[in-house]
Structure formats: C-alpha cells, structure tokens
Amino acid sequence: MKKKILAYLLILFPIFSLGLVKADTEKTKYVIASDSSFAPFVFQDSSNQYTGIDMDLIKAIAEDQGFEIEITNPGFDAAINAVQSGQADGIIAGMSVTDARKETFDFSDSYYTANTILGVKESSTISSYEDLNGKTVGVKNGTASQTFLNENQSKYGYKIKTFSDAASMYDSLNTGSIDAVMDDEPVIKYSISQGQKLKTPIAGTPIGETAFAVKKGSNPELLEKFNKGLANLKANGEFQKILDKYLASDSTTTTSTADETTIWGLLKNNYKQLLNGLGITLALALVSFAIAIFIGIIFGMFSVSPYKSLRLISEIFVDVIRGIPLMILAAFIFWGIPNFIESLTGQQSPINDFVAGTIALSLNSAAYIAEIVRGGIKAVPVGQMEASRSLGISYGKTMRKIVLPQATKLMLPNFVNQFVIALKDTTIVSAIGLVELFQTGKIIIARNYQSFKMYAILAVFYLVIITLLTRLAKRLEKRIQ
Numbered sequence: 001m002k003k004k005i006l007a008y009l010l011i012l013f014p015i016f017s018l019g020l021v022k023a024d025t026e027k028t029k030y031v032i033a034s035d036s037s038f039a040p041f042v043f044q045d046s047s048n049q050y051t052g053i054d055m056d057l058i059k060a061i062a063e064d065q066g067f068e069i070e071i072t073n074p075g076f077d078a079a080i081n082a083v084q085s086g087q088a089d090g091i092i093a094g095m096s097v098t099d100a101r102k103e104t105f106d107f108s109d110s111y112y113t114a115n116t117i118l119g120v121k122e123s124s125t126i127s128s129y130e131d132l133n134g135k136t137v138g139v140k141n142g143t144a145s146q147t148f149l150n151e152n153q154s155k156y157g158y159k160i161k162t163f164s165d166a167a168s169m170y171d172s173l174n175t176g177s178i179d180a181v182m183d184d185e186p187v188i189k190y191s192i193s194q195g196q197k198l199k200t201p202i203a204g205t206p207i208g209e210t211a212f213a214v215k216k217g218s219n220p221e222l223l224e225k226f227n228k229g230l231a232n233l234k235a236n237g238e239f240q241k242i243l244d245k246y247l248a249s250d251s252t253t254t255t256s257t258a259d260e261t262t263i264w265g266l267l268k269n270n271y272k273q274l275l276n277g278l279g280i281t282l283a284l285a286l287v288s289f290a291i292a293i294f295i296g297i298i299f300g301m302f303s304v305s306p307y308k309s310l311r312l313i314s315e316i317f318v319d320v321i322r323g324i325p326l327m328i329l330a331a332f333i334f335w336g337i338p339n340f341i342e343s344l345t346g347q348q349s350p351i352n353d354f355v356a357g358t359i360a361l362s363l364n365s366a367a368y369i370a371e372i373v374r375g376g377i378k379a380v381p382v383g384q385m386e387a388s389r390s391l392g393i394s395y396g397k398t399m400r401k402i403v404l405p406q407a408t409k410l411m412l413p414n415f416v417n418q419f420v421i422a423l424k425d426t427t428i429v430s431a432i433g434l435v436e437l438f439q440t441g442k443i444i445i446a447r448n449y450q451s452f453k454m455y456a457i458l459a460v461f462y463l464v465i466i467t468l469l470t471r472l473a474k475r476l477e478k479r480i481q
C-alpha cells in the first residue's frame with residue numbers, strides 16, 4: 001500500500017510541478033505600465049479615465065488574445081523602472097524603439113512612427129536649433145527626446161532641464177522658466193490642436209518606431225500575444241478605427257473638460273479623485289506613523305540602554321536612515337530591492353507601491369522618533385534613576401514607573417510635530433508613482449494645465465487636514481498631560 005502511494009506521488013509530482021512552472025511563466029493577468037500624460041497615446045478623459053491610442057490598443061489586444069490586464073499610469077520614467085524591476089510585465093507609452101533600449105527591452109512589432117520635435121510658445125522668436133544657444137530646453141526624463149537633446153547639446157549650446165512628468169514640463173514652458181520643450185511630434189501637435197498656445201518652428205527628427213515592450217528575456221509569450229493581436233486588429237480594421245478616433249481631424253476625443261477653468265469647476269469635476277488621493281495620503285501617514293512609533297520607541301530605548309551594543313545598533317540605525325533622503329529610500333525599496341532580488345534568484349518579486357511607500361516613511365519617521373525618545377529620556381534628571389536604583393528597584397521598573405512617565409510628557413509635542421512632517425512627506429513618496437493626493441493633483445494638471453488653481457486647492461487640502469489633525473493631537477496631548 002505504502003509503495004503504491006509512493007508510486008502515485010512519484011508520477012504526480014512531476015505533473016504537478018510542470019503545472020506550477022507553467023502557471024508561473026504563463027500568466028493570465030498582466031500588469032501594464034504606461035505614461036501618466038502623453039496625449040493622444042495616453043491621457044485622462046473628462047471622467048478621469050485613462051484613454052488614448054495606447055490604452056484602447058492594449059485593451060483591444062488583451063480582448064482579442066484572451067488575457068486580462070491591469071494598467072498603471074505612473075509616468076514614463078517610472079513605467080520604465082517598473083518594467084525593469086518586475087513591478088510591471090510590459091510598457092505601452094508611445095515608447096520609441098531605440099538601439100540603446102534594445103539592450104534592456106524586447107520590443108513588439110511597431111504600431112506607429114514618431115519624430116521628436118521642438119515646441120516653443122507662440123510668441124517665441126526661436127526658429128532654429130542655433131537660436132537655442134544659452135536657452136533652456138525641457139524634456140521628460142528617460143525619453144528618446146532626452147537622448148536627442150543630450151547628443152546635440154555641445155553642438156547647439158542649450159541647457160537641459162529634465163522633468164518627471166509632462167504636466168510640470170509644459171507648466172514650466174507656459175510660465176517661462178524654460179524656453180522650449182522637446183517631445184514626440186504627435187504629442188505636441190495634439191496639444192496644439194487642443195488649444196495649447198505652442199508652435200513647432202523646426203521640422204521633427206525621427207526617433208524610431210513606436211512599440212510595446214517587455215523586459216529583455218521576460219514574458220516572451222506576452223510579446224507574442226501582442227504581435228498576434230496587433231496583426232488581427234490591423235487586418236480587421238479595428239486598429240485604424242482606434243487611430244482615427246484620436247487622430248482624425250474631426251476627432252471628438254479631447255483632453256480638456258467642459259469647465260475646468262474655475263476652482264469650483266475643478267472641484268466639481270475632480271472631487272472623487274481628490275478624495276481618493278486624500279484617503280491614500282491619510283492611510284500612508286497614519287499606518288506609517290503607527291509603525292514608526294513602534295520601531296522608534298524600540299531604537300530610542302536602545303539608545304539609552306546600559307548595554308553598549310544596543311546603543312551602537314540604535315546609533316547606526318538613526319545615522320543610516322537620517323543620512324538617506326526619503327525619496328532615495330523609497331526608490332531603493334520600490335525599484336532597487338526587487339531588481340536586486342531578481343538578479344540573484346531570477347524570479348521577479350515586485351513590491352506593491354503602497355507597501356514600499358509605507359516602509360520608507362515608517363523607517364524615516366522611526367529614526368526621528370528614536371531621537372525624540374532619547375531626548376525625552378535624557379531630559380529626566382539622572383539623579384532620579386540613581387536614587388531609584390540605590391533603593392534596590394530594577395532598571396526596567398525605574399524606567400517604566402519613574403523615567404518614562406515624565407519623559408513621555410516631554411516627548412508628546414515632538415510626536416505631534418513629527419506626525420505633521422510625516423504627513424507632508426507623503427508627497428515625496430509620490431515619486432515612485434503612488435497616486436496619493438499630490439500625484440492626483442499633478443495628473444489633473446496634466447489634463448487641464450490649471451496649475452495655479454490646482455496647486456492652491458492642494459495646498460488648502462493639506463492645510464485643512466493638518467490643522468484638524470494637530471488640533472486633535474493637541475487635545476489628546478492635554479488629556480494625557
């Protein structure tokens with residue numbers, strides 16, 4: 001009997017493990033990363049849904065080939081990073097096929113051909129590359145346009161300013177802090193057709209074909225499905241329909257919404273999105289602060305411990321975390337570590353952006369809280385500890401009954417302060433593509449260019465929420481005191 005069971009297991013195991021391997025290599029759901037604003041390829045429509053040639057195309061291909069997709073729109077640079085670190089399986093973002101990119105990406109068949117082109121304000125006198133001497137040209141980080149600018153910088157003598165998203169780039173052009181932008185021709189031409197007061201004085205330069213991409217060597221079946229689906233859509237006319245929907249001169253799809261020129265209009269159209277962003281911001285701040293208090297108190301206690309080794313551990317923790325900018329810490333956790341694990345194990349191990357953001361914020365606040373705890377305990381005169389110990393009371397008991405109650409009162413205002421800082425720091429974490437309140441605002445601006453009003457709305461949101469929370473914390477503080 002036992003032998004029989006063993007034989008079954010021996011036969012079933014390879015079949016079972018084959019099944020596992022298959023499940024691992026051939027997913028049924030893929031995460032696709034894209035730009036946050038790159039009309040007509042990808043942009044938000046009036047109901048805040050992502051739309052555009054790329055969005056329609058990938059959805060149509062997924063349907064044609066029978067796989068599910070989840071789309072994220074963190075911006076071009078972040079989307080590239082997401083694919084490289086295994087956070088996403090593929091990228092579709094009007095992405096140009098370049099030789100340099102072929103080293104790290106596998107590309108699908110092309111579905112468009114684009115030039116890069118210079119855009120200037122309508123009133124600008126720039127009419128050739130030579131006119132750019134001494135001027136500043138804006139470009140999105142990680143793009144083919146950036147490569148073009150880098151390669152020609154010494155020839156024409158311009159300065160380059162890189163941006164993480166289109167909204168801030170076009171805003172800077174509008175407000176005059178840069179003199180020109182370099183972006184894909186269909187994108188600039190589309191924004192002009194939507195009423196942007198820009199012009200393109202110089203003919204575009206080819207930067208290559210536009211295609212879908214996966215990380216080199218991974219998800220080959222996704223690439224194959226994309227190519228098959230694209231061929232089918234081209235054959236049945238669907239692809240042309242998608243192009244016409246966004247590019248034909250009588251196209252009705254627009255990026256601008258009815259009334260987004262007033263504060264009231266902006267709030268009315270976007271309040272759901274803003275409240276969502278606010279929810280994420282609050283969740284980030286509260287969850288990370290709760291974890292930070294826990295870790296911070298532990299390291300704070302370590303720092304006043306009679307044991308040298310504990311004091312050393314605490315010192316190293318505080319020095320390391322305080323010495324690394326929060327944005328780098330978040331990028332390291334979100335992109336760096338999964339990339340490193342993959343290089344070791346060959347397995348993609350993406351981490352969720354909210355989790356990565358929470359870890360970064362928790363560690364950051366914990367380092368400062370550890371210092372607050374140390375300061376609070378140190379502020380209680382040493383004589384009290386000595387007197388208590390000489391009476392034969394243990395270190396732990398003296399800490400708990402005599403030192404900590406006094407220290408806590410001293411620490412409380414600093415805790416409130418640290419919480420406000422943590423809440424504001426959530427905006428920094430948006431760099432990894434997390435759509436909290438600030439990122440939500442930037443996405444809205446990318447659609448309507450109302451930066452003055454939108455940033456004012458964001459500022460008021462933060463002001464109100466921080467004032468309310470500090471009032472509440474002050475009350476709690478009084479009660480404890």
Ligand code: ASN
Nearest residue numbers: 076093094095096143144
């Ligand atoms: N065409 C750009 C590039 O490939 C893509 C983008 O900006 N979304 O670099």
